[in-house]
Each structure stands twice: as C-alpha cells, then as structure tokens.
Amino acid sequence: QVQLVESGGGLVQAGGSLRLSCAASGISVSIFAMGWYRQSPGKGRELVATISRKGGGITDYADSVKGRFTISRDNSKNTVYLEMSSLKPQDTAVYYCNRVGYSDGWGQGTQVTVSS
Numbered sequence: 001q002v003q004l005v006e007s008g009g010g011l012v013q014a015g016g017s018l019r020l021s022c023a024a025s026g027i028s029v030s031i032f033a034m035g036w037y038r039q040s041p042g043k044g045r046e047l048v049a050t051i052s053r054k055g056g057g058i059t060d061y062a063d064s065v066k067g068r069f070t071i072s073r074d075n076s077k078n079t080v081y082l083e084m085s086s087l088k089p090q091d092t093a094v095y096y097c098n099r100v101g102y103s104d105g106w107g108q109g110t111q112v113t114v115s116s
Contacts, residue, residue: 002026002105004097009110012087020082020110022097030054030075033100036082038093039109046093049082050100065091087114 008020020036022029035050049071052058059071070083080097094109 002099004105004107006095006097006107006110009095009112011113011115014087014089014114014116016087016114017083017085018087018112020084020095020097020112022080022082022107024078024080027099027105028075029073029078029080034071034073034080035098035100036069036071036080037096037098038091038112039096040093045096047100051080084112087112089114089116 003025005023006020008018010018012018031053033050033053035047037045037047039045046062048062048065049069050060051071051073061069068084068086072081092112092114094111096106096109098105
C-alpha cells in the first residue's frame, strides 16, 4: 500500500525559504518519476517540479517556480524534497508529492502560506 507523507510547510514571509519533505512507504521513490504538486483554493492541482526515476535525476519545473524551487531525492531515506526559496504570496497552496502520472496514493499534503 502506497503511503506518502508530506511535511515541512508553514507560514513564511515573502522572500523566505522552506524545505518540504515527502516520506514514502510501500514504494521505492527511486524507481518512479516523482513530482511535487500544489493546489490553491478554487484552483486545480498544478505540477510544479519533477525528478526522473533511478539514476537519471533529471529535473523539470513549471515556469512559475523555475530558478526558485529545487526538487531532489534521497533513495537511502526513500524521501523526496522540495527546496523553495524567494517565496511569493502566489506560492501559497497545499503541496503534495506523488508518482508522476498516478491518480492514487495522495497524501494529506502540507500547507505553505506566504505572507506579503
């Protein structure tokens, strides 16, 4: 059974930084392309960052976060991270991680609130 537990969110001022973590169980994050998604009130879920599976580690980002967010993966801890810097109020959302292309296994997410 897939379980993904996101943590690390919080309230931060514009320009600040946060590091989100996604601890996985029931799967190995190394064999999947993993992604961080976010959802704001009244909006659909948006894919903001991906990392390719296994040793490739190729990353890709939505234009809205490029240059500010960094996705990484620690296979030994079976955990995916999202480093966020230069945060903006429009980054406020609930952040989730999941395997790219899968519709099941969503966790509870972690709330990120950026104040102006």
